[in-house]
């Protein structure tokens with residue numbers, strides 16, 4: 497920014513033009529705005545849990561009413577203002593809907609409208625009804641000043657939840673609250689989310705930081721490997737061996753004992769379900785079994801995300817330029833099966849649950865690397881993917897059969913004969929493509945962030 501301003505001054509432009517050219521994005525030169533979410537666990541009494549549960553059910557019911565109303569109307573009658581009026585009317589007339597604070601009801605409308613916008617702009621399918629047992633329970637608190645966050649102990653903070661009151665939460669991060677809050681550093685809102693561990697609060701945090709110095713570290717190519725989770729082009733690997741008690745299983749993040757428990761619970765649930773007559777309600781015992789399965793899976797996911805955070809932070813600290821494959825993740829999942837006329841390739845490998853979990857994990861890794869690279873002054877580049885796992889990284893030839901197995905690559909070119917780890921080979925190819933100038937999208941560290949279509953639906957804020 498400072499550079500751009502000095503060049504206009506050198507060209508001798510009138511001061512009015514200079515003023516117009518001055519960027520208005522950052523509040524102060526040399527400062528970078530950072531927006532992120534922070535999740536904290538809430539300590540609630542059973543009565544408070546019931547209150548928030550009721551709010552979440554009301555929010556879900558409001559979504560369903562809204563969806564019913566919206567899809568029933570003629571197209572020219574649909575508008576945000578009409579929806580807003582309908583919600584106000586419904587809150588007056590339907591008693592149980594009033595347990596939801598007015599602000600949270602507005603947030604439901606905002607999210608619903610954003611869902612349609614995502615659909616119109618080709619990022620997502622149209623919104624649907626939300627089923628009671630398949631929906632993540634959540635309530636939005638859109639205004640940060642309602643929260644009144646204070647720190648009461650080294651490990652505990654207090655937050656106000658509308659219509660519930662003051663609630664304690666685990667203080668695990670230095671939040672810009674109370675005396676520490678100002679125009680640049682503040683909490684802009686929150687969302688209550690229920691998962692297998694109970695209710696959490698997810699704060700929307702906005703902070704200002706000094707712009708990082710450009711990262712002088714080396715360049716690196718990264719491949720999401722099959723035999724190793726993350727293979728780097730300089731030969732380093734990032735694995736999570738301590739959890740790999742049995743390889744290539746979706747629950748590889750659990751210990752052997754936990755896996756055995758999970759299997760037993762899944763068997764018990766399947767058995768109970770098989771004995772259930774048609775139309776009979778799910779028993780309390782079966783629901784308790786489902787809850788235990790969900791909590792074990794949530795534990796595995798937390799371990800996976802923790803590992804990803806540690807690994808991506810280390811990579812972003814070490815390397816200045818990070819190059820990854822530009823994978824069209826959603827396309828890969830949907831196209832695996834193909835049609836009758838044109839059956840998809842590798843259906844067996846792709847259709848597995850594992851595969852989709854791995855892809856979800858890879859997408860999350862790239863997201864983390866993107867913002868962490870920007871934080872440490874590095875840059876993340878994406879290069880076109882085809883052929884990186886088949887080509888030899890030493891001689892550049894693609895000869896069928898060079899990739900001997902999932903793990904071993906042995907070049908069939910008689911003049912080369914390079915042999916090594918297949919994932920490592922792919923990572924070297926990815927870095928090579930970047931050095932050839934084939935980078936597609938500068939995903940971080942530049943002024944303009946272009947997002948590929950059909951990647952991730954935007955969420956309403």
Ligand SMILES: [Zn+2]
Pocket residue numbers: 888889890891892893907908909912913914
């Ligand atoms: Zn070769």
